[in-house]
Amino acid sequence: MxxxxxxxxxxxxxxxxxxxxAHRLGIAQPPLSRAxxxxxxxxGVVLFERTSxxxxxxxxxSVLLREGRAALDAVEAAERRTRRxxxxxxxxxxxxxxxxxxxxAELLPKLLDAYAAEPGAVAVDVLLCGIGxxxxxxxxxRADVALLHRPFDSASGFDTEELRTExxxxxxxxxxxxxxxxxxxxxDVTALPGLxxxxxxxxxxxxxxxxxPQVRDHAQLLQLIALGRAAAVLPESARAYLPAGLAAxxxxxxxxxxxxxxxxxxxxxxxxxxxxxxxxRL
Amino acid sequence: MxxxxxxxxxxxxxxxxxxxxAHRLGIAQPPLSRAxxxxxxxxGVVLFERTSxxxxxxxxxSVLLREGRAALDAVEAAERRTRRxxxxxxxxxxxxxxxxxxxxAELLPKLLDAYAAEPGAVAVDVLLCGIGxxxxxxxxxRADVALLHRPFDSASGFDTEELRTExxxxxxxxxxxxxxxxxxxxxDVTALPGLxxxxxxxxxxxxxxxxxPQVRDHAQLLQLIALGRAAAVLPESARAYLPAGLAAxxxxxxxxxxxxxxxxxxxxxxxxxxxxxxxxRL
DNA sequence: GGGATCGATACCCGCGAGGTATCGATGGTG
DNA sequence: CACCATCGATACCTCGCGGGTATCGATCCC
Numbered sequence: 001m002x003x004x005x006x007x008x009x010x011x012x013x014x015x016x017x018x019x020x021x022a023h024r025l026g027i028a029q030p031p032l033s034r035a036x037x038x039x040x041x042x043x044g045v046v047l048f049e050r051t052s053x054x055x056x057x058x059x060x061x062s063v064l065l066r067e068g069r070a071a072l073d074a075v076e077a078a079e080r081r082t083r084r085x086x087x088x089x090x091x092x093x094x095x096x097x098x099x100x101x102x103x104x105a106e107l108l109p110k111l112l113d114a115y116a117a118e119p120g121a122v123a124v125d126v127l128l129c130g131i132g133x134x135x136x137x138x139x140x141x142r143a144d145v146a147l148l149h150r151p152f153d154s155a156s157g158f159d160t161e162e163l164r165t166e167x168x169x170x171x172x173x174x175x176x177x178x179x180x181x182x183x184x185x186x187x188d189v190t191a192l193p194g195l196x197x198x199x200x201x202x203x204x205x206x207x208x209x210x211x212x213p214q215v216r217d218h219a220q221l222l223q224l225i226a227l228g229r230a231a232a233v234l235p236e237s238a239r240a241y242l243p244a245g246l247a248a249x250x251x252x253x254x255x256x257x258x259x260x261x262x263x264x265x266x267x268x269x270x271x272x273x274x275x276x277x278x279x280x281r282l
Numbered sequence: 283m284x285x286x287x288x289x290x291x292x293x294x295x296x297x298x299x300x301x302x303x304a305h306r307l308g309i310a311q312p313p314l315s316r317a318x319x320x321x322x323x324x325x326g327v328v329l330f331e332r333t334s335x336x337x338x339x340x341x342x343x344s345v346l347l348r349e350g351r352a353a354l355d356a357v358e359a360a361e362r363r364t365r366r367x368x369x370x371x372x373x374x375x376x377x378x379x380x381x382x383x384x385x386x387a388e389l390l391p392k393l394l395d396a397y398a399a400e401p402g403a404v405a406v407d408v409l410l411c412g413i414g415x416x417x418x419x420x421x422x423x424r425a426d427v428a429l430l431h432r433p434f435d436s437a438s439g440f441d442t443e444e445l446r447t448e449x450x451x452x453x454x455x456x457x458x459x460x461x462x463x464x465x466x467x468x469x470d471v472t473a474l475p476g477l478x479x480x481x482x483x484x485x486x487x488x489x490x491x492x493x494x495p496q497v498r499d500h501a502q503l504l505q506l507i508a509l510g511r512a513a514a515v516l517p518e519s520a521r522a523y524l525p526a527g528l529a530a531x532x533x534x535x536x537x538x539x540x541x542x543x544x545x546x547x548x549x550x551x552x553x554x555x556x557x558x559x560x561x562x563r564l
Numbered sequence: 565g566g567g568a569t570c571g572a573t574a575c576c577c578g579c580g581a582g583g584t585a586t587c588g589a590t591g592g593t594g
Numbered sequence: 595c596a597c598c599a600t601c602g603a604t605a606c607c608t609c610g611c612g613g614g615t616a617t618c619g620a621t622c623c624c
Contacts, residue, residue, distance in 0.1 A: 157547030265439030
């Protein structure tokens, strides 16, 4: 199977429409139709059920979609990491660390300082991204290491080292009745009248249904809370960075949040190893 | 980057010789040379330093070798798993479990029985393989689940669930002076005069240097011990399957052995999930 | 210095990827 | 119910690229 065929297949599976997929791929529709049927013939498997009015994935097709995406990520990662090691020889930063914007605000500078002090440390690019994008960046080679937060992120398929575990606090407008309590429970916070929990975007950028404002990052969220439009439950370390007008109250029964450093399992990079060593010594 | 180019590159990197690589690939040498230089041009990276007398990998080249192998495995896995889900619809076994020959002899039948009792259980093919091959089989799609043994195998890059942890025992000929002891230490066993530890093959089939007989599987090993030619340290559970004439003595300071069930991180297979569920309930 | 080895280059051929035109099936519509 | 719009498949053509043979040029060995 050639990566071109795989790319064609994934695009059709995403669009569920040969014409649109062909357009996205920058080719005409007939060669795309032919490429897919040749792929089906070679695999000996029907990937799409198609009529002139609809295209749907077969079971085998959805397996190929999942596995094929992973394979394409791996190919892209190979390409990117190869290019970057060659660039690294010429002096540019050779390590990309990715973390969620607004998270690990306290840990990250410590980590970078500790690593910079190591012998043989290289320049580190920090990439801030949205929710759930880190795994993707790590898989397709745009990043070399990530700071993840369980249970929000999945570290599945990566090597990891746990850095820290912390409880969570409810973040509320300072004037709110709950704000003076010494602690609360999840049940106290999840259904506050007039203070719904915000909705975070799905991976595809859409938002789940429900009440609560749509939120894209922590800055937005904090502002909404200050405006009295939302409440949120965040890791304790967020406390140090709350603007005036917000209060934080420990939530006793919220799940613990673990910060971990993750890297691709077959990484042999000296730089990644050094950064992980620095992280575990924090 | 097309998978063909990647395959060509990996073959040349393995052979370190364009002629031999071309032969292995079943093509002539000139097209191979051209393919590699085109790849280098497109990546903007030199992969090989070559003179007419020698071919060596550059640093970027070794990165591409490692990442490229992983990518090729992922592509192969996509292909194989797609083919197999289509076959599964026609009734053939749709789950391949791989474990080291001779290991988990006691756990495996229990696991298979427990899974067979689950509703919706499918047929399971058991694949026995040599040392260190399991990770490969799981990565390239020839297997769906594996039973691994830490610290011998690496579960890096897979999702896992721990099944059991056990100590290790020294396995000796029954008549040996140590065989009557209630326990021993690693130091007692590693350098027994006349009873060297056996040598296991590396991944490429070669054996490390040193004393001790070369061993390929447990049957061979046990026979060598019975003949008084070797001693070994094995997980406790091996005890139940010792032939007459062999004795087992607990080794107090040997590392604990953890048996775990591992599967590819993005597996959404109902069958794999069921097998893992059965395993954790054992 | 001559031959052997090995990667690169020159040149040619055929397959297959890609394009345009068109067909055939299907579902909505006046 | 006939007509049309939509959409994937088919027919047919072209050309670029993957692959082959012949040969060159550099390097090491005797």
